[in-house]
Ligand SMILES: [Zn+2]
Ligand SMILES: [Zn+2]
């Protein structure tokens with residue numbers, strides 16, 4: 009398997025890759041309200057004169073987007089939205105853009121390494137034999153025919169590969185409530201690690217990959233494909249560790265180490281560990297299920313979590329991911345006594361720093377919560393301290409040029425909603 013290797017030494021915050029998607033689509037319900045290039049929301053957008061569907065904030069954006077939009081432009085007016093909008097439109101656009109081309113000749117260079125569209129990994133779909141998969145495939149195929157036209161449809165094997173490549177490699181871009189999906193060639197070649205050294209960020213539809221730790225020359229550059237202590241997406245939290253629940257499973261270098269020996273699986277007392285690991289996992293699983301089913305998280309009581317954390321003391325290492333996740337669940341998702349929460353959040357921050365480094369992007373959630381709590385407690389000094397920490401962290405993670413607007417807006421919102429109103 010070919011992965012991206014660092015061609016030189018990088019310091020935290022340095023940009024490793026900035027790249028445009030090979031193809032992107034905008035979420036259908038946003039076609040009318042955002043610029044299909046820079047994603048700006050505005051009431052002054054102008055429609056493409058040809059399809060009269062996509063909108064742009066100006067000529068520069070329209071020209072910039074044309075290299076991708078020209079493929080979909082003739083077909084959008086006749087496009088009827090189906091259930092599989094994301095797959096159908098992205099695969100449809102790829103069919104049109106790659107038509108008649110050798111996939112090996114569609115390439116992108118990253119760090120002196122050349123990667124091709126042909127080399128993008130994809131699911132092999134042995135499930136094609138399964139009835140439910142054939143039904144889903146037929147549905148996509150029919151929708152695609154009506155989108156790009158019968159004459160543009162590739163053979164079944166090519167179509168399966170395209171769907172597989174999109175499923176394996178596409179990214180959502182644009183904030184929490186994403187604006188669309190994109191497929192990148194070079195950026196798809198970064199390997200996953202549960203203890204990564206880089207992170208990704210989007211600026212418009214462009215992807216940026218940045219080092220958040222020191223990366224040596226010839227070191228593999230990795231980022232994490234799923235959140236590590238699951239702040240917004242608790243439901244996925246157990247999927248990334250092979251020793252948790254046996255589901256999914258991760259084969260990154262850290263997870264491949266024998267249980268108990270990596271930073272994230274550290275165990276201090278192997279004799280007492282097993283029942284505590286099981287109890288922790290079942291509580292995390294319960295939290296994941298509750299959040300997935302939109303049950304209130306409060307059903308897991310602070311008291312229960314306290315007892316469990318107490319049991320973990322001296323048994324699981326402080327950087328054991330199950331210990332970190334449990335504490336994160338306790339102080340980020342459930343409300344408690346402010347003074348107690350502040351202490352626990354500070355403990356959580358120190359564990360996370362030990363495990364993933366001081367510029368690990370998920371620390372932002374802890375800092376935001378600390379700003380909020382210190383505001384409520386009227387502790388202006390601590391509030392400003394964590395605001396500084398948040399800005400410093402974000403500057404490394406997403407770049408100084410992107411940090412001010414995003415982070416300041418967030419801090420201002422917290423301060424404005426505070427009962428003391430420090431502003
Ligand atoms: Zn624009
Ligand atoms: Zn158009």
Ligand SMILES: [Zn+2]
Pocket residue numbers: 201202203248249258259260261262263264
């Ligand atoms: Zn892993």
